[in-house]
Amino acid sequence: MANAKPTKTTITKExxxxxxxxxxxxRNKILDAMKRCGKTEDGFYDLLVTKGHDEEDSFTxxxxxxxxxPVPKAVNPMYEFPFDEKGSHHKQSMQIVNAISKGKIPSDIxxxxxxxxxxxxxxxxxxxxxxxxxxxxxxSEQD
Numbered sequence: 001m002a003n004a005k006p007t008k009t010t011i012t013k014e015x016x017x018x019x020x021x022x023x024x025x026x027r028n029k030i031l032d033a034m035k036r037c038g039k040t041e042d043g044f045y046d047l048l049v050t051k052g053h054d055e056e057d058s059f060t061x062x063x064x065x066x067x068x069x070p071v072p073k074a075v076n077p078m079y080e081f082p083f084d085e086k087g088s089h090h091k092q093s094m095q096i097v098n099a100i101s102k103g104k105i106p107s108d109i110x111x112x113x114x115x116x117x118x119x120x121x122x123x124x125x126x127x128x129x130x131x132x133x134x135x136x137x138x139x140s141e142q143d
Contacts, residue, residue: 048064076109080104081099083095089117093114096110097110097114
């Protein structure tokens with residue numbers, strides 16, 4: 001969807017044409033190399049399974065096993081502690097520090113929550129800056 005009111009920071013079709021392309025992905029480069037050697041993707045998978053069944057090749061078997069049955073990602077347990085969702089960010093951070101000090105949540109989890117609050121503030125700051133910049137650009141175009 002094209003921007004109806006492009007600004008100086010908007011990427012247009014013309015500027016996109018001047019930008020360098022992303023190039024081929026590593027997967028596509030490997031597939032192209034396989035084609036040049038007369039190999040196919042299915043042939044590669046067949047070879048992989050054959051090597052996985054070789055008793056002397058434990059590496060390939062391990063790789064196949066990881067892809068067929070990946071190890072589940074660890075999930076932290078739920079913790080309950082007093083938290084005012086409508087409180088200031090400073091107050092929320094202090095509630096987390098207090099919960100850590102009382103042993104209600106582990107310090108690494110508390111640190112992660114505080115980092116999340118900090119990231120949200122950074123995103124809000126950048127969003128506000130972009131909105132103010134757009135307003136200044138719009139105002140300068142009207143002059």
